[in-house]
Amino acid sequence: MARINLEKIKHSYSSAAEGVQEYALKEINAVWKDGGSYALLGPSGCGKTTLLNIISGLLAPSEGKILFDDKDVTHMSTSDRNIAQVFQFPVVYDTMTVFDNLAFPLRNRGFSEAEILPRVNEIAKMLELEDSLKKRAARLTADGKQKISLGRGLVRKDVSAIMFDEPLTVIDPHLKWKLRSKLKELHQRLGITMIYVTHDQTEALTFAEQVVVMHDGLVVQTGTPVELFEHPKHTFVGHFIGSPGMNILPAENVNGEIGFAGNSIKIASVKAPKNIEGKLEIGVRPEFIRFDNDNDPNSIPVEITKVSDLGRFRIVEVKHEKQLIKLISPEQDIIPSESPRIIFDADKTRLYADSWVVN
Numbered sequence: 376m377a378r379i380n381l382e383k384i385k386h387s388y389s390s391a392a393e394g395v396q397e398y399a400l401k402e403i404n405a406v407w408k409d410g411g412s413y414a415l416l417g418p419s420g421c422g423k424t425t426l427l428n429i430i431s432g433l434l435a436p437s438e439g440k441i442l443f444d445d446k447d448v449t450h451m452s453t454s455d456r457n458i459a460q461v462f463q464f465p466v467v468y469d470t471m472t473v474f475d476n477l478a479f480p481l482r483n484r485g486f487s488e489a490e491i492l493p494r495v496n497e498i499a500k501m502l503e504l505e506d507s508l509k510k511r512a513a514r515l516t517a518d519g520k521q522k523i524s525l526g527r528g529l530v531r532k533d534v535s536a537i538m539f540d541e542p543l544t545v546i547d548p549h550l551k552w553k554l555r556s557k558l559k560e561l562h563q564r565l566g567i568t569m570i571y572v573t574h575d576q577t578e579a580l581t582f583a584e585q586v587v588v589m590h591d592g593l594v595v596q597t598g599t600p601v602e603l604f605e606h607p608k609h610t611f612v613g614h615f616i617g618s619p620g621m622n623i624l625p626a627e628n629v630n631g632e633i634g635f636a637g638n639s640i641k642i643a644s645v646k647a648p649k650n651i652e653g654k655l656e657i658g659v660r661p662e663f664i665r666f667d668n669d670n671d672p673n674s675i676p677v678e679i680t681k682v683s684d685l686g687r688f689r690i691v692e693v694k695h696e697k698q699l700i701k702l703i704s705p706e707q708d709i710i711p712s713e714s715p716r717i718i719f720d721a722d723k724t725r726l727y728a729d730s731w732v733v734n
């Protein structure tokens with residue numbers, strides 16, 4: 376197992392990279408602790424696979440260094456880095472039994488059969504494959520085959536890290552949840568550094584201790600699921616995490632008072648905003664907006680345009696002037712039928728300048 380340091384990693388697929396837009400990775404700096412579980416989360420094209428391939432050694436970065444503990448591995452091969460990988464689609468030998476598939480990475484490294492037997496049995500038990508060990512892999516369903524792939528990634532104790540690249544893509548939706556929880560449990564039991572790439576926030580948030588949010592070739596925030604929800608450092612994180620995501624509203628700074636469409640907005644985390652420059656935006660999650668029942672002077676008049684009832688809560692879409700705002704209204708709250716007004720929770724409302732949070 377290893378601590379992974381990424382130092383000023385940049386990557387361009389074109390050799391004559393001119394200007395920052397040419398870079399698939401613009402500059403990544405990170406320290407991922409030994410034994411931690413990390414998810415690289417971001418939309419298609421943000422650079423997740425490029426970063427994963429650089430860490431595993433399938434790709435050499437155009438600039439920067441990768442250290443495993445204090446050893447520079449930037450130009451080492453995947454096998455010398457001692458990385459196990461699990462890909463989107465199962466990598467199994469159909470003609471071999473499940474047991475032999477799981478034993479393969481150990482036999483390849485010269486482990487004795489006496490060492491292999493208990494380890495394969497242990498991993499098979501964790502993945503609930505113990506009844507299939509004697510079957511040929513070809514006889515398993517796609518889910519079963521992907522479990523074998525997971526098992527082959529997990530079976531070696533001596534790896535620096537295990538990398539998962541969207542490993543649940545081919546898994547049936549109802550089994551996804553089960554396997555995700557299983558992976559989390561396996562991480563806790565085995566304590567191996569795990570890096571999991573996905574564009575699915577539920578997968579990232581349920582699996583990882585630390586979620587690394589990527590956007591346009593950059594890591595915009597690394598944090599626990601709660602940190603990403605409550606303190607998004609970048610508007611992209613606010614919008615991408617959450618369902619629905621954070622409302623991002625145009626803001627103005629009038630002599631140190633933050634306003635939205637002429638309404639004064641209280642933001643507890645920003646004390647003296649006189650000198651703030653750049654494009655200003657207010658971020659507030661739908662969970663932290665409510666209808667005003669007390670004629671609060673800071674409330675904003677709105678028009679209700681849509682109510683979606685999801686059982687325990689409703690997602691209400693309202694408009695102030697032309698701006699659409701979403702709020703989550705708990706089942707027991709009354710949605711006003713006349714002259715509705717909304718109010719933002721000042722403690723949970725954030726100010727952003729050029730997309731980055733102002734503290």
Ligand code: ATP
Nearest residue numbers: 388389399417418419420421422423424425426574
């Ligand atoms: P996805 O989830 O779709 O796999 P991703 O977040 O993993 O996306 P990457 O595959 O790392 O993103 O791609 C990052 C950028 O680099 C994209 O603009 C992509 O088009 C570009 N890219 C990726 N691979 C290559 C390649 N082999 N040659 C040229 N450009 C590439």
